[in-house]
Amino acid sequence: MDLSRLPAVPPLPSGFSGLLRARFGEACQTSEAIRTQHGASESHFPTVLPGAVVFAASTQDVVDCVNLCREHGVAIVPFGAGTSLEGHTLPLSGGVSLDLSRMDAVVAVNHADFDCVIQPGIRREALNAHLRDTGLFFPIDPGANATIGGMAATRASGTNAVRYGTMREAVLGLEVVTAQGKVIRTGKRAKKSANGYDLTRLYVGSEGTLGIITEITLRLHPMPEAIMAACCAFETLEGAVDTVVQAFHCGVPMARIELLDTALVRAVNRWSKLEMPEAPTLMFEFHGSPAGVTEQVETIRALAAANGGGEFVWAEKTEDRTRLWRARHEAYYASIAVRAGAIGWTTDVCVPMSRLAECITQTRAELDRSAIPTTIVGHVGDGNFHVLFAIDPDSPAELAEVEALNASIVERALAADGTCSGEHGIGLGKQEWLIAELGEDAVDVMRTLKRALDPDGLFNPGKIFSM
Structure with missing residues (x-):
């Protein structure tokens, strides 16, 4: 995608920054330095600044931010560690960069069941440090010290995937905030289920375009002898x-x-x-x-x-x-x-x-x-x-x-009957290749899902495909 051809990023609506500050206080930042940090990436894509950055500390913070953005037609882009390589977190329509890095708690570790419940902002190295004395570990290793929420959103994998699989296999269930400000759960801690549509797999790999992940139940593994x-x-x-x-x-x-x-x-x-x-x-x-x-x-x-x-x-x-x-x-x-x-x-x-x-x-x-x-x-x-x-x-x-x-x-x-991206995802850089790989009709099904779950198109707009 040629970002030089994109229209200028629109400013926040008049008075919207004040509403964010009234609700979030110092957790809402509009300084150029903070906005630049959240509008840059480790890839070749140019920096695109959001209008504001909100640091969420709870699921309720996410709900309230989503509701404010929906009511005023403001785009919202989830942000973790900013280590993705296809421009996933660039705020192409301005709006709010919702930083989830402060939601970094380990909610529960269930040793007997080989699973844990964590918030999305915890980084993979910190999770494994927390698990060190339990005899368990979380094996998905994309290289970067990414947040687990970002890894789920981009269906990350990495060096251990050959034996332990990818985030698709690692995630048992999610708590997600929808574009309507509802909090839903996509699964329990059971290792398998046949209960209707697989919502967990729908959100894993959706790159923040369908919902905002606020809690994750992960499969763990015993440390090898x-x-x-x-x-x-x-x-x-x-x-x-x-x-x-x-x-x-x-x-x-x-x-x-x-x-x-x-x-x-x-x-x-x-x-x-x-x-x-x-x-x-x-x-x-x-x-x-x-x-x-x-x-x-x-x-x-x-x-x-x-x-x-x-x-x-x-x-x-x-x-x-x-x-x-x-x-x-x-x-x-x-x-x-x-x-x-x-x-x-x-x-x-x-x-x-x-x-x-x-x-x-x-x-x-x-x-x-x-x-x-x-x-x-x-x-x-x-x-x-x-x-x-x-x-x-x-x-x-x-x-x-x-x-x-x-x-x-x-x-x-x-x-060779392969795929345009094994793990980086689509983001901005692989959109045309997604169509070449799957065909326009398949991508249209994705667009239909996007319109159904995010009818105003406010969640991470411009990513995966054009609407």
Whole structure:
């Protein structure tokens, strides 16, 4: 989407800021610094300022903000940590940015049932710190220290998805504030249900366009008895990807398996002060019993050796694993840092495993014909990979080239019966590709749902599709 063609963001209605301050006091902020923080993103999209920022501290705060906005025709955009990459939280119509970060309580932990109830503003690292002494953990790890509410709204996944699934599987039920200011619950703590329409899955991944999540019931998992992590460099990208595919054919239940291409390994070494061999590299993590982990390791070692893999470099201590995965999680910043003054432009696609090696190698070959610095990182255990561009923000020609490369990457994925986004979501940047993937009729069904649940179009307008 070309934001330069959007109309100017309208100001708040006369007197509306006063109504917000009367209800929320200091929790309503209109300073330019606060508004800029909530109108910027980590992506290449330009900053768009909301008219005001409201910091909600309770479900009632959310209800009251929604009611005020509905009564005065003001757009409302939920905001968590601001770590999304497709412009999800940009207030395209101005209005109110509703910051949920102060709603960060753990309401309940149900040890015997392996679940917990939390508010949406808690971040995933804080949740796992709270759970540390319970023997349980929350496995969904998108890399960024995102809020759980934002992760639910964007159907996040990440490095552990290959074993533990995505937010779609992790969320058991939600409390949601509707566009009419009603508070609804979409599910209980039961592990399965056949009670009508699946409202939980409707709101998970809706990107704040259908309702505002104010409480989440999450599935938890027991901490594994043994954890081991390792890196292995390969002679070729094909050899690395083939190792992943063969591992799944052998039924190896890996917890994480990440691919870094040579350009990314070079960038990560420089950024995180590591000394990995500068070659296509797989990063593994194995969970289970000591005997089970040993068996997994030996199987993977044999497969890697047959596909051009080198020596395994192990990270068995907690601090070594933490350092290794921190380096992986900072790949975005490492990729940008290879070029002075650059900003990040990133895309992701997901394809069936049988087409993964073909898609990645063809993509890398195409990227090598460009002068723009690029890296590839993949959650290859589920067929998902990302391309990170370090672009000159002042070069329209470079931006046009990256958009063309992105189009080629997405078209290649769709031709392989894949999807235009495995985890970033649609937001602003993938709207045309959503139509290309599913067809206009399917997207019209989404528009029908949007109009039914948000008839005034005030919840995060302009995202996922145009109305």
